[in-house]
Amino acid sequence: MxxxxxxxxxxxxxxxxxxxxxxxxxxxxxxxxxxxxxxTVIYSLHDVPASGVSFGEFIGLxxxxxxxxxxxxxxxxxxxxxxxxxxxIFSTGIGLAMALLLxxxxxxxxxxxxxxxxxxxxxxxxxxxxxxxxxDGSVGGLNALxxxxxxxxxxxxxxxxxNWALTLTIxxxxxxxxxxxxxxxxxxxxxxxxxxxxxxxLDGANAWQRLRHVIIPWLRPMLVTVTVLNIIxxxxxxxxxxxxxxxxPGDATQVLSILIYRQLFVVTQIGLGSALAVVLGAAALIxxxxxxxxxxxxxxxx
Amino acid sequence: MTDFTTNKTxxxxxxxxxxxxxxxASALGLAAMPALMPGAAHAAFDGTLKMLxxxxxxxxxxxLVDGWSGDGNPQVDVAIIPNVGYSPALQxxxxxGDEIDLYYNFAYxxxxxxxxxxxxxxxxxxxxxxxxxxxFESSRPTHxxxxxxxxxxxxxxxxxxxxxxxxxxxxxxxxxxxxxxAEIYDAxxxxxxxxIVEAPYVAYWxxxxxxxxxxxxxLNEGIEAFDAEGNPVFADDPRTVGVFEWWQKMxxxxxxxxxxxTDDPGKLSNEMAQGNAALFVLHHYFLSSxxxxxxxxxxxxxxxxxxxxxxxFQMGEVLQLGNTxxxxxxxxxxxxxxxxxxxxxxxxxTVFEKWADAAGLAAPYAGFFTDEAxxxxxxxxxxxxxxxxxxxxxxxxVPARTLPWYPDFQARVGDIVHALLLDQATPQETxxxxxxxxxxxxxxxxxx
Numbered sequence: 001m002x003x004x005x006x007x008x009x010x011x012x013x014x015x016x017x018x019x020x021x022x023x024x025x026x027x028x029x030x031x032x033x034x035x036x037x038x039x040t041v042i043y044s045l046h047d048v049p050a051s052g053v054s055f056g057e058f059i060g061l062x063x064x065x066x067x068x069x070x071x072x073x074x075x076x077x078x079x080x081x082x083x084x085x086x087x088x089i090f091s092t093g094i095g096l097a098m099a100l101l102l103x104x105x106x107x108x109x110x111x112x113x114x115x116x117x118x119x120x121x122x123x124x125x126x127x128x129x130x131x132x133x134x135x136d137g138s139v140g141g142l143n144a145l146x147x148x149x150x151x152x153x154x155x156x157x158x159x160x161x162x163n164w165a166l167t168l169t170i171x172x173x174x175x176x177x178x179x180x181x182x183x184x185x186x187x188x189x190x191x192x193x194x195x196x197x198x199x200x201x202l203d204g205a206n207a208w209q210r211l212r213h214v215i216i217p218w219l220r221p222m223l224v225t226v227t228v229l230n231i232i233x234x235x236x237x238x239x240x241x242x243x244x245x246x247x248x249p250g251d252a253t254q255v256l257s258i259l260i261y262r263q264l265f266v267v268t269q270i271g272l273g274s275a276l277a278v279v280l281g282a283a284a285l286i287x288x289x290x291x292x293x294x295x296x297x298x299x300x301x302x
Numbered sequence: 303m304t305d306f307t308t309n310k311t312x313x314x315x316x317x318x319x320x321x322x323x324x325x326x327a328s329a330l331g332l333a334a335m336p337a338l339m340p341g342a343a344h345a346a347f348d349g350t351l352k353m354l355x356x357x358x359x360x361x362x363x364x365x366l367v368d369g370w371s372g373d374g375n376p377q378v379d380v381a382i383i384p385n386v387g388y389s390p391a392l393q394x395x396x397x398x399g400d401e402i403d404l405y406y407n408f409a410y411x412x413x414x415x416x417x418x419x420x421x422x423x424x425x426x427x428x429x430x431x432x433x434x435x436x437x438f439e440s441s442r443p444t445h446x447x448x449x450x451x452x453x454x455x456x457x458x459x460x461x462x463x464x465x466x467x468x469x470x471x472x473x474x475x476x477x478x479x480x481x482x483x484a485e486i487y488d489a490x491x492x493x494x495x496x497x498i499v500e501a502p503y504v505a506y507w508x509x510x511x512x513x514x515x516x517x518x519x520x521l522n523e524g525i526e527a528f529d530a531e532g533n534p535v536f537a538d539d540p541r542t543v544g545v546f547e548w549w550q551k552m553x554x555x556x557x558x559x560x561x562x563x564t565d566d567p568g569k570l571s572n573e574m575a576q577g578n579a580a581l582f583v584l585h586h587y588f589l590s591s592x593x594x595x596x597x598x599x600x601x602x603x604x605x606x607x608x609x610x611x612x613x614x615f616q617m618g619e620v621l622q623l624g625n626t627x628x629x630x631x632x633x634x635x636x637x638x639x640x641x642x643x644x645x646x647x648x649x650x651x652t653v654f655e656k657w658a659d660a661a662g663l664a665a666p667y668a669g670f671f672t673d674e675a676x677x678x679x680x681x682x683x684x685x686x687x688x689x690x691x692x693x694x695x696x697x698x699x700v701p702a703r704t705l706p707w708y709p710d711f712q713a714r715v716g717d718i719v720h721a722l723l724l725d726q727a728t729p730q731e732t733x734x735x736x737x738x739x740x741x742x743x744x745x746x747x748x749x750x
Binding site for chain 1: 387389390391393394396397398418419420508509510559560561562563564565569573578709710713716717720721723726747748749750
């Protein structure tokens, strides 16, 4: 009886300790995430005045109707999907390649690993400004490089060309994010037991087979994390694109986050902007969850 | 009791505002009396005023405001934020409840800010009538709305002019400075065909700025954009399609470089200074940037009027008074506004003189251009007589730009014009799309 009471008392104390330990994080989450999210959903159902003094008139799903019947929205979705596809595939793929390379033994490996951190440690906005100048049609280093290598014969205004502007924003964002992926995947590679690779090698597996059947499965949890993070980063990407093109030329780089910014902060149609934010948030969430499911289903199949 | 919309004061007591108004009224015939000069009445408010400005010469802003405080006026806490994204940042601050006594604003935001309760009308402020009387008639509709309410104070004004490389024009055999759209096209072709400059014409055609050019080019052709009610009457004018045909042709034919859709004005000034462009249309004060760059062609660049017998577009950004605090605080903010947007206590254009010296910015006051200190402050490559004439009779503001729905329209113009330039829309489709955007904005309600 006494023991039971003591256990119960201890359990309560443990539980209370747990509550105390998590309370700060829980309150922060509630204030910074849950409250704004709920407010955004409520706003999306109202015609909110720009002054924000009230929710304004309740208009139900009218904002969503406007969104889903708008060509501007669907064009923005198209741009967002292209950006996301390019960003996720290349930043993850290049990150994996960099991790594999930096996991080899070579002179200067430590220095090379140090360099990997630089793009990741640079703010997105700075990346955008750097690449805006790098891709400049008059004085940009990218043009000098392409002409020097004989790939092009003259300087090109990439950011004013709707066919190139989106590509360049993807390249700029990938340049930063690939290093982040590389760092995480390199950490995963370093935990790979050397015996696994050696055993596969003794069994006659070539490099491609070792990558496919030993390294990738080992890295799968890390790859899932990196891919999901990259999808979320891609859907929410704003800084690099805004710094480079502000969504232009025309609507060539107007991803959903820039459309939301315009609706919320420039045009101050808060209800409509909130509805767009709900749609984008849902898309990022669904995209992330779907990726987890697909990758883990692949894992259980192997 | 104070009516926050009209600033009307009721009650029988003689308060400070009533006193100041009475003083101002009795002084109409005594214009030289120092106590009536702008900023002469030191406010009774002894707290700290809050001011928000965008990031143009922050040290100058600080020194000007410190100078004002040093003359026995209240202290001012000045916050400075970047110009890019200023409007969204300002609106977000005000929506969040930030109490800002005086802030820079874009003219196209002004009536919206009044309607949202973020700014106050200035009708009853002491000296406001004198300030408006001092302005060029052409400039007044920026600061006085159709109902006669004073909604803002000038921060600076500018006129869109042509910055032209005289040497290049001469080499191309062009004797007369181009002024109309057709003349600019012909000159651009001549400059290119003569092998002088590959893409002679540059302009700040990024999305956010296309709206100003819409007015520049329509006014150049003598087309009224909006009527008094804000209806987009440009769409009914048969000449409007021609303006967009010109605009598209300039870009499609490479007379303007492909990069102008994303180039910033610093780069465009440099293109002029280096001799990579010969014709540049933007605010007159970019001549200062071009000259200051001291490129091989900087000294050959001069200003010229636009629009032939018609007009160019006169723009001006503004100061607005926030709906903050009590009457004394507002009066103190008004004193600061007068100092910053008109004259100091001695009747000098102290602030405008600084801006003229620093960057060639102008003020929409006739007296500004004849003020000796201002004349001395302007670099000698400016023809102030010519500039004053452009302000007085050669330019127009667009009164519809202060209507409450206008920011919505303004935000959409860039997408529509870029589609035209990128050959994704015909000139007629562009006219229709712009008219629809204006009507949609005026109608209100959620629209993408």
